[in-house]
Amino acid sequence: MASTTKPGVRALHAQIGPSILNADLAALASECDRLIGDGADYLHLDVMDGHFVPPITFGHFMVQSLRKTIPKSRCWFDMHMMVENPDRFVKDMADAGADQFVFHVEATSNVEQTIRKVREAGMKVGIAVKPNTPVEVVVPYVEHVDLILIMTVEPGAGGQKFMNAMMPKVQTLRRQFKELDIEVDGGVSLDTIHHCAEAGANLIVSGTAVVKSENPRNAMDSMRDAVTKRIPSWTSL
Numbered sequence: 001m002a003s004t005t006k007p008g009v010r011a012l013h014a015q016i017g018p019s020i021l022n023a024d025l026a027a028l029a030s031e032c033d034r035l036i037g038d039g040a041d042y043l044h045l046d047v048m049d050g051h052f053v054p055p056i057t058f059g060h061f062m063v064q065s066l067r068k069t070i071p072k073s074r075c076w077f078d079m080h081m082m083v084e085n086p087d088r089f090v091k092d093m094a095d096a097g098a099d100q101f102v103f104h105v106e107a108t109s110n111v112e113q114t115i116r117k118v119r120e121a122g123m124k125v126g127i128a129v130k131p132n133t134p135v136e137v138v139v140p141y142v143e144h145v146d147l148i149l150i151m152t153v154e155p156g157a158g159g160q161k162f163m164n165a166m167m168p169k170v171q172t173l174r175r176q177f178k179e180l181d182i183e184v185d186g187g188v189s190l191d192t193i194h195h196c197a198e199a200g201a202n203l204i205v206s207g208t209a210v211v212k213s214e215n216p217r218n219a220m221d222s223m224r225d226a227v228t229k230r231i232p233s234w235t236s237l
Ligand SMILES: O=C(CO)[C@@H](O)[C@H](O)COP(=O)(O)O
Pocket: 019, 021, 022, 044, 046, 080, 153, 154, 155, 156, 157, 158, 159, 160, 185, 186, 187, 188, 205, 206, 207, 208, 209
């Protein structure tokens, strides 16, 4: 649980969650298997509905299928729900085997209700923030969620340029909430990870830079090390 009083950053862990959006989706099970074998801490699965963002990706049937080959004991699934009205997908995703449900603050008219539904369905809950949304919008909910996701690109596609201008949002949260899991997503690579690590992000989503890397294990290890080294410095942000 997040805390504003005691410096608890040492309890945080750096974790790397490859985004499979730019993987070979026709061979998704083996792509995921490869990434887990190479040391992924979790899998970041991007659900797009064609409304909240223009593209459509996949839904709970795909998650259900993936769960048949990747049991919960092997890897946890982080669902990034780029969908309007996320409430309607909560139960299906939980039943399909999702572990964490991250919805956009811009996509629901009742944030408290969405948080409650996700919790009741037995999943961890997170709130995502688009680049043009001020981070202050999510601060009132921090005590009630497991993580905040700061988007470092406009949601909707992999392979975009990292937006360094989002780092003050991460820093604002980390200054206030020393034990909060803060996730970043979009354009995170070996060239940009140091910005995320300095600002205070500990859950690192990386798509192209891992999936298309010649050595995904090295890429993930290097990103994890870069964050792990910086964690102690977050007490004095
Ligand atoms: O949610 C999204 C995009 O909407 C991300 O998860 C991207 O898929 C990450 O890919 P890279 O930017 O790292 O290539």
